[in-house]
Amino acid sequence: MASGDAAAGRRGNGRMLEERTRLLREVRACGTLPRHVAIIMDGNGRWAERAGLPRLEGHRAGVEAVRETVRLAGEIPLEVLTLFAFSTENWSRPAAEVAGLMGLLELSLRREREELHRNGVRLRVVGERGSLPHAVRREIERTEEHLAGNRGLLLCLAVNYSGRSEITRAMRMLAERVREGQLDPGAIQEETVGGFLDTAGLPDPDLLIRTSGEQRVSNFLLWQLAYTELWVTPVLWPDFTPHDLLRGILEYQQRERRFGRVAVPAQEGALRG
Secondary structure: OHHHHHHHHHHHHHHHHHHHHHHHHHHHHHOOOOOEEEEEOOOHHHHHHHOOOOHHHHHHHHHHHHHHHHHHHHHOOOOEEEEEEEEHHHHHOOHHHHHHHHHHHHHHHHHHHHHHHHOOOEEEEEOOHHHOOHHHHHHHHHHHHHHOOOOOOEEEEEEEEOHHHHHHHHHHHHHHHHHOOOOOHHHOOHHHHHOOOOOOOOOOOOEEEEOOOOOOOOOOOOOOOOOOEEEEOOOOHHHOOHHHHHHHHHHHHOOOOOOOOOOOOHHHHHHHO
């Protein structure tokens, strides 16, 4: 029985690998890849509750989903992957859960640093890191510095992040420049504002994925998501697999991004030509 179970497991793993390879090949052949994918990783707590486990176990299970997602993002390859790791609103959760999340973030940065480096990944953390525990800030800084020379995927972690707070902080900096006579209010453009955001220099997300079926953006990248395509999956984050990421990208590739413009029918376009 044991050997039969092991053989069945190997066959199952083989089929999953074949499906992953097929989907990856299809994504690469299907059309334009998104440059920047952002993910709201939701459902860790519900996953744990359904399994009869403490909520922190759901967050621990979610780390594996992060690891697999980052690996695949670099393989596709994407330019930028942004993960919503911890919002400013999350501080209102029970103190034990918050402490556990901070400890898990610190540990994950330390443990994953060398694999990220081997895979050429860079790290950028957005949000108000000054309010984070010292040990977490230290691991963020060490990891950013260790990966700074890489040229592959840019992994952007949103930690202690709020879209409204980000925009407010940008407005304060702009107002200060105006007050000091360094900036003419009439010269402020959308690009000017973007340059004062935490994500300055990054392309806006092409695709936002949200897990767990919730259909809201939850104060995430409010400025940057203006024309982002949204894809919601009912899958809880710990159950999110590379197959799910590839399916989301395939869905994105089937859409026509108009950016407020009207599509021109092919026949009409040919007549104009």
